[in-house]
Amino acid sequence: MAIRDDFEEVAGQVRLVLHRFALVVLVVAAFAAMLIGKADTVLVENARVLALDLASPALEAIARPVAVANRTIADLKEFATLREENARLREENTRLLAWQTAARRLENENTRLRELANFREGPEASFITARIVGDSVSAYVRGALLNVGRKAGVEPGQAVVTGEGLAGRVAEVGDNSARVLFVTDVNSRLPVQVERTRERAILAGDNSALMRLTLAQTLQGVQRGDRIVTSGHGGSFPVGIPVGEVVQTESGSVKVRPFADFSRLEFVRVVDYGVTGLVSTGSSSPAATSKGR
């Protein structure tokens, strides 16, 4: 009995030492992974893309029922306000019909003037519609995963838009998946212009719901309610995609609320403008182009 107890004691001690040693090894391995990630970014990017491609079928399987549930909840909410919503929409419709007439007139006028001036239109954009299969939203990232990738023609740097406006930019692309970096992400720097004054600026995300507008010249010209659109500088984005609206101009900083509602995105469109070859991959490209100007 005593021998057995001794044996168990020794075995326990050995196990303890092994456990301690195992912990050290694991901690070292975790640090090694971090260091490798810092040293070899290409390897990590490839690993990310591989992980995304592998996880994307599972995510899609999860995303569908979740989307159905979300839609049901949204539907139920809408039922409650159906009457008011209808009245509001009817009113908006009359207003929009007036706008439509104005737009038709302007379009005709524009075409005729362009013909007169021999104006050459930029390249036509084509769209790839994608389902959002994953949110990569945490305390540190604002983004999403799409179920389309290189096979569908998605390339890093392409613009991602919703019905309301610009959502973000394609950051990483796998064979059948892609990661979008939202305009609100801390790594996002977007060349924009104020629609009313045509003043150029850089729109920077900071992981919060609002974005910060850094103007090239002054802050004076900007007013609350001004629309911010892409300026097309940096190459990959078409000109004039609506991004957001100025909501705050106090204390020297201009805050912009994005038009895209990130909390209920389900489908987005990836815009292929045919000029993405100009930008390199990764997060540095918009910042680099903005510095270059």
Next chain:
Amino acid sequence: MRADGVLAMLDRWGRLLLPGTILLFFVLMTLAPLRVPYIADSLPLLPALAVFQFSLATPERLPGPLLLAMGVLLDLLLGGPGAPVGVSALGFVLIRAAVVANRRYLVGVPFIFQWLGFCLLCFGYVFLVWFFTTIWTWTDIDAGPALAQYVVVVVAYPLIAPLLARVRPRDPLNVPEASRGTATPGETTL
């Protein structure tokens, strides 16, 4: 040792694989486009909760290398450009080590103590991830959203933990030595 029927084998394998599978599920759920306010915020910390809870009951079924792999996978899937890969792995491994080292305070004690333990360890985890992300990207990252996540997951703990706690071993070796008595491995308690 035991009659190796097909069912018994399935049972054993199921028990062996369940914690890892649930952890993998939580890692994938982190990315699920769940649009429920508050719940969606807590998702990134659910893997940490699973690691804590399974380390209480069945640490041998969540071996360190598995935690390392899951943590790296989580970082790869969730991380934006420049975020450190492996910081979640480090956090998972440390949570497991801390739980295993402090079993006498965390296992077989009233639930409130486990909750308290989770609050402490999860705070450590959140701080670790925030600290390394800040250092790694060398930007001033607002700790507010991370703290909000922490509060949500701490409040959600009593809802989720009892479900995960159902995955527990059959043998009574997971009770503190004092109350273990004469029970031997393989003996069923309940």
